[in-house]
Amino acid sequence: MNTIVAASEDKTFAKFITPIIISVFAIYLTMGMTLGVLPGFVKNDLHFGSLVVGIVIGLQSLATLLTRAYSGRLTDTSGAKTSNYLGIALVGIAGVVYTCAVTFRFDAYTALVFLMFARIVHGVSESLSVTGSLTWGIGLVGAPRSGKVMTWNGIAMYAGIALGAPLAIWMRQAHGIQYVFASTIMLSGISWVATVRLPALKVDGTHIRTPFYKIIGRISKQGLGLAFASIGFACISSFISLFFNSRSWGSPSPAFVTFGACYVLTRVFFSSFPDRFGGYRVALVSLLIELCGQLLISFAPSSELAIAGCSLTGAGFSLVFPSLGVLAIQKVAPQMRGTALGAYAAFFDLSLGMAGPVAGMIAGWAGYASVYSFGATSCLLAVVVLLRKNTDAGKA
Numbered sequence: 001m002n003t004i005v006a007a008s009e010d011k012t013f014a015k016f017i018t019p020i021i022i023s024v025f026a027i028y029l030t031m032g033m034t035l036g037v038l039p040g041f042v043k044n045d046l047h048f049g050s051l052v053v054g055i056v057i058g059l060q061s062l063a064t065l066l067t068r069a070y071s072g073r074l075t076d077t078s079g080a081k082t083s084n085y086l087g088i089a090l091v092g093i094a095g096v097v098y099t100c101a102v103t104f105r106f107d108a109y110t111a112l113v114f115l116m117f118a119r120i121v122h123g124v125s126e127s128l129s130v131t132g133s134l135t136w137g138i139g140l141v142g143a144p145r146s147g148k149v150m151t152w153n154g155i156a157m158y159a160g161i162a163l164g165a166p167l168a169i170w171m172r173q174a175h176g177i178q179y180v181f182a183s184t185i186m187l188s189g190i191s192w193v194a195t196v197r198l199p200a201l202k203v204d205g206t207h208i209r210t211p212f213y214k215i216i217g218r219i220s221k222q223g224l225g226l227a228f229a230s231i232g233f234a235c236i237s238s239f240i241s242l243f244f245n246s247r248s249w250g251s252p253s254p255a256f257v258t259f260g261a262c263y264v265l266t267r268v269f270f271s272s273f274p275d276r277f278g279g280y281r282v283a284l285v286s287l288l289i290e291l292c293g294q295l296l297i298s299f300a301p302s303s304e305l306a307i308a309g310c311s312l313t314g315a316g317f318s319l320v321f322p323s324l325g326v327l328a329i330q331k332v333a334p335q336m337r338g339t340a341l342g343a344y345a346a347f348f349d350l351s352l353g354m355a356g357p358v359a360g361m362i363a364g365w366a367g368y369a370s371v372y373s374f375g376a377t378s379c380l381l382a383v384v385v386l387l388r389k390n391t392d393a394g395k396a
Contacts, residue, residue, distance in 0.1 A: 016140040017152060019195045020133050023088070024156040026191035027129050030091055030184040031060075031122065032164020034098065037172050037180050042115070045177075046108040056115055058353075063123025065349035068342040071127040072215075075338025080136035081200040083338065087129025088191045094122040095184030102178045129191075130157070130345065135338040138329070139201040146329055147274030150322035151267045162260050215336065216343045219328040221385055223347035228382035229287055229320040230348050232294050232313050232375035234355035240297075240310065243368040249303035255310040262314035267322075274323040283323035284386050290316025291379035298372035309372070316379075321348070 035057070042053045075083040101114035130153070137149040168180045216223070236259055244252040273282045293312025300306035325344055332340040359371045 013141050013145060013148070016198065017137055017149060019198055020137045021152050021156045022194040023084070023191040024130070024133050024153055025160045026187045026194065027088065027091055027126070028157045028160025029164045029167075030095070030160075030187050031126065032161035033168035033171075033180055033183065034122065034164075035161070036165030036168035037177055038115070041102075041105075041177060042112075045105055046111055048108070048112065052112070056112075056119055059116055059119035060123035060126065061349060061353060063120045064127045065346055065353065067124050067127040068131070068346040068349070069339070071131040072339035072342025074128070075131050075135050075342070076336055077203065079200050079203050080132045080139060080338060081195075081198070082132070083128050084132030084136055084195070085192065087125045087127070087132060088188050090121050090125035090128065091191070092185050092188035094118045094125060095181050095188065097121060098181035098184060099178060102181060127342070131338055131342045134341050136195075136198070136201060138337065139334075140198070143329065143334070145275055147279070147322045147326040148271050150325045151271035151274070151319070154318075154321060155264055155267045158260065158263060215332060215339050216346075218331040219340055219344050221388075222324040222328040222331075223344055225283065225287075225382045225385045226320060226324050226344065227347040227351035228378040228385065229290060229317060230351040231355045231359075231378035232290050232372075233317050234352050235294070235359050235371050235375040236297075236310055236313060239359060239363060239368055239371050240306075242363070243297075243306070243371070244303065246368050247303070249306070254303075255307050258307050259310040259314040262311045263318045266315045266318035270319060271322075273319060274326045279323040279325075279327040280386055282319055284383065286316045286319045286323060287379050287383050287386070288316070290320070291376050291383070292316075294372045294376035294379060298369050298376065313375075320382075 038056060039053050042048050042056050071083060071087075074086070097114050097118035101111045101118065104110040104114060134150060134153055137153065138146045141149060171180050171183065236255070240255045241252045244250065244255065290313050293309045293314075293316055296309030296312060297306050298309075300309055325341070328344045329337050329340050359374055362374050363371050
């Protein structure tokens with residue numbers, strides 16, 4: 001009997017979540033594709049410097065961070081489906097504006113204005129679509145499976161980014177950059193079609209809403225744990241290439257590949273762990289694995305050991321977001337779930353935004369290996385946050 005019930009639950013989960021995963025993958029494919037071609041377009045076609053490249057790329061993350069509160073509020077008051085579809089529509093609008101930038105490429109400053117506007121729109125779309133899809137998925141399959149929903153959403157997000165960049169580079173070389181941005185418009189349509197038949201969630205208009213700053217206070221310990229854990233990921237994505245170059249270890253591509261592969265495979269095979277064993281337990285083990293990975297990179301005498309450290313970091317970091325996210329949404333009423341997810345994700349955005357500059361200063365002062373000691377220390381701080389949380393709960 002239990003086997004039959006489990007099979008039925010798995011079938012229901014797949015029925016509702018598969019369309020959402022396809023939708024999220026399409027959205028993040030557009031983000032990976034734009035990241036693959038924008039730096040070269042700004043630098044080589046528009047002839048701006050590295051600072052402008054950084055500003056153009058960073059605008060999307062800034063826009064995402066600043067609209068997390070709005071996306072959460074819209075999701076809770078108007079429905080997850082509405083929030084998700086508005087995000088999808090903005091992806092299509094961003095694609096149109098990107099195309100305008102290509103059309104005006106011979107007037108560099110006009111093209112730059114279009115690009116900056118497109119990045120802002122793309123960032124807002126990410127905030128709305130992700131908050132909407134997570135809340136929608138959890139509402140359809142139930143809070144007890146929220147960890148699994150977050151895990152598969154994360155797989156779709158990172159797979160889209162990882163595949164989007166090389167796809168866009170190939171497409172630009174074969175057909176031209178305008179086809180890359182036209183594909184962004186097409187993918188927004190695919191994202192919409194994937195979920196059009198899913199039912200909307202009911203919205204409780206009578207619920208008295210908790211202010212956003214109070215929601216942040218309630219989930220702050222989970223958010224801080226996520227923020228500290230994310231620094232290890234930021235250190236690899238930002239400095240592993242420079243670290244390999246400083247040691248004359250050749251191409252850093254295997255480090256990126258193994259990190260991504262271990263991240264995705266851990267989520268595929270252990271997606272049910274946060275729901276089965278509890279968020280704190282899984283998060284604590286994951287952080288210790290990530291800490292070991294960061295230390296291995298920092299003290300690695302060879303590229304092979306550094307790559308192994310990237311693998312451990314990917315495997316450890318993989319389940320931190322869903323593990324702590326399960327705990328975060330338990331802190332609020334179901335009617336405030338979108339706001340809680342928006343606030344929780346904002347800690348991740350803020351961490352990535354701050355980690356790069358801080359790690360860069362550390363690298364300039366003590367070398368690139370010290371960046372990963374910084375990452376390990378951050379993981380340790382995340383562990384302390386979790387242990388203190390358990391102590392506080394015991395006293396209560």
